[in-house]
Amino acid sequence: xxxxxxxxxxxxxxxxxxxxxxxxxxxxxxxxxxxxxxxxxxxxxxxxxxxxxxxxxxxxxxxxxxxxxxxxxxxxxxxxxxxxxxxxxxxxxxxxxxxxxxxxxxxxxxxxxxxxxxxxxxxxxxxxxxxxxxxxxxxxxxxxxxxxxxxxxxxxxxxxxxxxxxxxxxxxxxxxxxxxxxxxxxxxxxxxxxxxxxxxxxxxxxxxxxxxxxxxxxxxxxxxxxxxxxxxxxxxxxxxxxxxxxxxxxxxxxxxxxxxxxxxxxxxxxxxxxxxxxxxxxxxxxxxxxxxxxxxxxxxxxxxxxxxxxxxxxxxxxxxxxxxxxxxxxxxxxxxxxxxxxxxxxxxxxxxxxxxxxxxxxxxxxxxxxxxxxxxx
Numbered sequence: 001x002x003x004x005x006x007x008x009x010x011x012x013x014x015x016x017x018x019x020x021x022x023x024x025x026x027x028x029x030x031x032x033x034x035x036x037x038x039x040x041x042x043x044x045x046x047x048x049x050x051x052x053x054x055x056x057x058x059x060x061x062x063x064x065x066x067x068x069x070x071x072x073x074x075x076x077x078x079x080x081x082x083x084x085x086x087x088x089x090x091x092x093x094x095x096x097x098x099x100x101x102x103x104x105x106x107x108x109x110x111x112x113x114x115x116x117x118x119x120x121x122x123x124x125x126x127x128x129x130x131x132x133x134x135x136x137x138x139x140x141x142x143x144x145x146x147x148x149x150x151x152x153x154x155x156x157x158x159x160x161x162x163x164x165x166x167x168x169x170x171x172x173x174x175x176x177x178x179x180x181x182x183x184x185x186x187x188x189x190x191x192x193x194x195x196x197x198x199x200x201x202x203x204x205x206x207x208x209x210x211x212x213x214x215x216x217x218x219x220x221x222x223x224x225x226x227x228x229x230x231x232x233x234x235x236x237x238x239x240x241x242x243x244x245x246x247x248x249x250x251x252x253x254x255x256x257x258x259x260x261x262x263x264x265x266x267x268x269x270x271x272x273x274x275x276x277x278x279x280x281x282x283x284x285x286x287x288x289x290x291x292x293x294x295x296x297x298x299x300x301x302x303x304x305x306x307x308x309x310x311x312x313x314x315x316x317x318x319x320x321x322x323x324x325x326x327x328x329x330x331x332x333x334x335x336x337x338x339x340x341x342x343x344x345x346x347x348x349x350x351x352x353x354x355x356x357x358x359x360x361x362x363x364x365x366x367x368x369x370x371x372x373x374x375x376x377x
Contacts, residue, residue: 011216014207015041016268018066025203026055028191031282032181034266036063036154038279039179040209041217041262044255045133045153047118047174049160049288050183055201056156060114062203063154068210070149072110076121085125086138099141108138111149111211118155119170126173133176151214160288178255179282182292188314189321190361221265222258226272230260233274233302240298241284246291248284256283277303306349310358313342317362326372333373339366 015037022033032048036059039046048056064071074085083089087106089099103109107129115121121129131137133153137145155177161170186192195201226234238253248256263279264272281299285291300308317339324335343362349355 011209011213012220012265012268014209014213015217015266017207018205018209019266021205022059022062022203025201026059027194027201028186028188029055029059029183032056032059032183034263034279035179035181035282036060038259038262038266039154040067040152040214041221041265042178042255042258043151043214043218044178044259045155045176046179046181047155047157047177048181048183049157051185052158054183054185056183057114057116058202060116060154060156062205064112064114066205066208067112067151067214068208069111070105070109072105072107072113073116074107074114075116076118076125078120078122080121080125082124082128085121086128089141101141103138103140107132107150108146108148111151113150113153115153115155117157118173119157119159119161121173126170130172130176133173149211151211175286178252178259179279180285180288180292181282182288188318190365217265218262221261224261224264224270224272226257226260227274230272230274230277233277234260234280236302237277237280237284237299240302241295244294244298246285246294248286252283252286256280259283274302275304275307278307307354309349310346310354313345314358314361317342317365321365324369326369329373332369336366336369339369 019033019037022037023030026033035048036046040063048060050056061073064073074080083101085107087101087103087108090102101108107113128139131139131145132148132150135145136148136150138148140146161174186195234257238248241247259279260272260276264276267276269276277299280303281292281296284299285295300311320335320338324331326332326335339362343359343366346355346359346362
């Protein structure tokens with residue numbers, strides 16, 4: 001029994017360490033990191049959508065490198081053929097009057113896969129891909145369905161499917177991704193400074209994860225109990241969403257329970273608490289035009305009001321920094337006073353590491369402004 005408990009702790013510690021290491025390397029990508037790692041725990045599929053150059057591929061490539069086992073990566077274009085994704089037709093099979101694919105090194109044999117520009121895949125690819133993603137089965141072309149070992153298919157795109165030609169045809173594919181997240185450019189002054197003057201942003205991961213360990217993580221996460229407060233918060237979220245006209249389907253609601261358990265596991269928790277429902281901001285919507293903002297606001301207000309307050313205060317910080325010329329002593333002094341007041345407000349909040357990180361960030365900015373002011377004298 002002790003050996004089993006030790007193994008469970010070891011696997012969870014790997015997820016915790018990887019979460020920290022990815023966060024330390026990738027600038028302002030904590031939410032995206034949580035989405036892809038939670039998806040891996042749940043063995044569901046995440047989708048990241050954003051403009052080029054926002055580190056989507058860097059994050060997803062890092063995840064693939066962390067995973068031991070067979071991996072598959074593909075960049076879809078309108079010219080991508082099924083052979084590139086699923087393998088070529090077996091010539092030897094044709095000689096025996098049998099139609100089958102040679103899947104060595106291709107998606108049907110992968111435990112982890114990354115598909116870039118996923119919505120550019122052709123209809124010929126989509127029909128087979130949908131079954132692999134949803135049922136974990138591959139039609140070998142000879143009338144037989146073959147199980148695939150796929151744990152996670154991470155996808156990226158520069159656009160949501162609704163903004164592309166044939167968007168309605170891609171609805172079924174879009175639905176296969178339980179987790180969906182918009183990736184935005186770096187927003188903060190400190191993040192921009194890191195981007196420009198730190199030359200190496202590639203994550204250095206100290207561990208790796210095996211397919212069996214991923215199965216173990218999923219099993220443990222599924223067994224995490226919900227507190228009554230978390231259950232009530234989930235019910236409240238669904239009611240508030242309905243008032244706003246957002247009604248996720250039954251399957252998406254059902255899978256969101258496991259998503260919250262996966263996020264609690266990733267946070268190192270033994271129970272699902274209301275704050276772990278934050279991850280549902282990326283699962284409980286269908287229309288990317290307006291619903292993500294509505295869902296995020298409702299989930300934050302109900303599941304983690306402290307986190308919402310932290311985000312609001314950090315927004316104030318960025319507004320202050322954006323209009324402050326630190327070489328002007330009067331402006332620098334005014335900005336310093338405002339930032340110190342925000343720091344005092346953060347001190348009144350009882351929260352997780354997010355509060356601590358926010359306080360540290362504000363202190364760093366105060367120090368930076370004071371040093372810049374001294375140099376300007």
